[in-house]
Amino acid sequence: MGCLCSSKINSTHKVATRSATFCSTRDYTETSFISSLTTRSFNTEYKLLKTAIGSGLVGEIRLCRQFSTSKVFAVKVVSKAALPLDFAKKRAIENQVKIIQKVGHPGILGFSDFFEDSCNYYLVMDYISGGDLYCKLENQGKFSEKAAAKVMKQVFSALAYMHSNNIVHRDLKLENVLIEEHEGHMLVKLIDFDTTTTLKKGEKLKGTSGTIYYMAPEVINGSYTEKCDIWSAGVILFSLLTQNFPFGGDSDKAIMRNIASGKMDYSILQQHKASSELLQFLKSLLNINPEKRLSASEAFNHPWILKHCKIPKPLILIKTHDKTFKNSLSQALKLWAIKNVVPTKELSFYHTMFVNIDKNFDGVLSKEELIEYFGQSESEKIDKIIELADWNNNGVLEYHEFLSAFIDERILKKYAGMMLEVLDKDKSGKVSISDLILFLEYQLEGCFGDFDNKDLGKEISYEDIVDIITG
Ligand SMILES: Nc1ncnc2c1ncn2[C@@H]1O[C@H](COP(=O)(O)OP(=O)(O)O)[C@@H](O)[C@H]1O
Ligand SMILES: [Mg+2]
Numbered sequence: 001m002g003c004l005c006s007s008k009i010n011s012t013h014k015v016a017t018r019s020a021t022f023c024s025t026r027d028y029t030e031t032s033f034i035s036s037l038t039t040r041s042f043n044t045e046y047k048l049l050k051t052a053i054g055s056g057l058v059g060e061i062r063l064c065r066q067f068s069t070s071k072v073f074a075v076k077v078v079s080k081a082a083l084p085l086d087f088a089k090k091r092a093i094e095n096q097v098k099i100i101q102k103v104g105h106p107g108i109l110g111f112s113d114f115f116e117d118s119c120n121y122y123l124v125m126d127y128i129s130g131g132d133l134y135c136k137l138e139n140q141g142k143f144s145e146k147a148a149a150k151v152m153k154q155v156f157s158a159l160a161y162m163h164s165n166n167i168v169h170r171d172l173k174l175e176n177v178l179i180e181e182h183e184g185h186m187l188v189k190l191i192d193f194d195t196t197t198t199l200k201k202g203e204k205l206k207g208t209s210g211t212i213y214y215m216a217p218e219v220i221n222g223s224y225t226e227k228c229d230i231w232s233a234g235v236i237l238f239s240l241l242t243q244n245f246p247f248g249g250d251s252d253k254a255i256m257r258n259i260a261s262g263k264m265d266y267s268i269l270q271q272h273k274a275s276s277e278l279l280q281f282l283k284s285l286l287n288i289n290p291e292k293r294l295s296a297s298e299a300f301n302h303p304w305i306l307k308h309c310k311i312p313k314p315l316i317l318i319k320t321h322d323k324t325f326k327n328s329l330s331q332a333l334k335l336w337a338i339k340n341v342v343p344t345k346e347l348s349f350y351h352t353m354f355v356n357i358d359k360n361f362d363g364v365l366s367k368e369e370l371i372e373y374f375g376q377s378e379s380e381k382i383d384k385i386i387e388l389a390d391w392n393n394n395g396v397l398e399y400h401e402f403l404s405a406f407i408d409e410r411i412l413k414k415y416a417g418m419m420l421e422v423l424d425k426d427k428s429g430k431v432s433i434s435d436l437i438l439f440l441e442y443q444l445e446g447c448f449g450d451f452d453n454k455d456l457g458k459e460i461s462y463e464d465i466v467d468i469i470t471g
Helices: 087-101 133-140 145-164 227-242 252-261 267-271 276-285 296-300 303-308 325-340 344-357 367-374 376-389 399-406 409-414 416-423 433-443 462-470
Strands: 022-024 046-055 060-066 072-079 113-116 120-126 177-182 185-190 209-211
Touching: 046 072, 087 120, 133 177, 133 227, 145 177, 145 185, 145 227, 145 296, 145 303, 145 344, 177 344, 185 344, 227 267, 227 276, 227 296, 267 276, 276 303, 325 376, 325 399, 325 416, 325 433, 325 462, 344 367, 344 399, 367 376, 376 399, 409 416, 409 462, 416 433, 416 462
Parallel strands: none
Antiparallel strands: 022 209, 046 060, 060 072, 072 120, 113 120, 177 185
């Protein structure tokens, strides 16, 4: 594939291959292993499907089906045989699980389960059917400024969360950003934490890590901070708009030289009639001085992003109920269904809404943030919503709690049949209330209320499920 680079600085390079050089000279200084490995096994809980949806440096990504729910997940299967004597890679896998298990942000695709047997590691995660940005760019061509801004806003929201939790991704690139579009709403999730690490404030990371085209100059020099992710995000943005990398070259050395020079070819952007705000934004993301480079939260609030991503006026009416056991059952069923039955793409609208409400990027919604979005007049209703939806009683709403409170009941209704299918183990068309409660308490890891003994034996059907979730 031809290179559209400028003859002057010979830097840009067509986005044409997924197999750019990956470099890592990391030191593995952290010591603890995953301590909580249990005796559960992947093969008794999931069926590995034939379809491979991706392959990479340390494993293959396959689809799998969970026996208990029939839900399809993606799983990264890392063969131990492929890394027999490489202790460092084993540590890298365990390290990423340890870091990512603590993460709770809708823009970061964490692992829903982790298994290890004598042959493989299995990192189970939600399946995002829309694929990655690389494929999107290849299949649909260049992004408009508006479409690119919508993607980047979500990327910066996830990065702001990671960086404020002292986590650095270190391999941000088109292939590691998944995207799902549904009814005009977009959902973006960062993946691939093979090289993700933690970094204490004031410290620097050493060595080289990342994929050549996306590497920040200071990474090439071997001493860097979380700002390396912002540079990579700048490269992603440039690529989305032009289908070229900002810094190319005929060899890895030449690419590195161009990156170090920081001389980006803006003429290609001018050919694309890029706006002045965009040019200014790109310059402040691809600034070779990491101190002067924007932070993730500054990038999220940059005028170019704000111009293209108007925050929608609340379209949702707040409904409240008095807190009763029936509501707890309804809440439990919704929480479970949202996590296990409703496909991720149905949640695109709410995903965007969550990202806009979470002003301080801490991955949870506070009462103040909800009031800022819905308005002071809704304050009382918001109190009630938090009281009902705050399942773990920590005073704020995590993503799934937020969804359970705001999701359109029509979406839940659409999946009520599937819910019953999963719940109705003996295929009688009904489930007893006591079994339903036991199941939900097991799934949600906690008890959620007392119930009148005489009702426990009652059996519920499809109509009752609809009643419960819309009640
Ligand atoms: N949860 C997922 N849903 C859909 N596609 C995925 C998922 N996880 C990974 N992929 C696809 O597989 C590719 C490789 O996965 P990744 O975790 O980045 O592995 P590697 O470390 O080998 O790059 C991704 O670029 C993406 O196309
Ligand atoms: Mg990857």
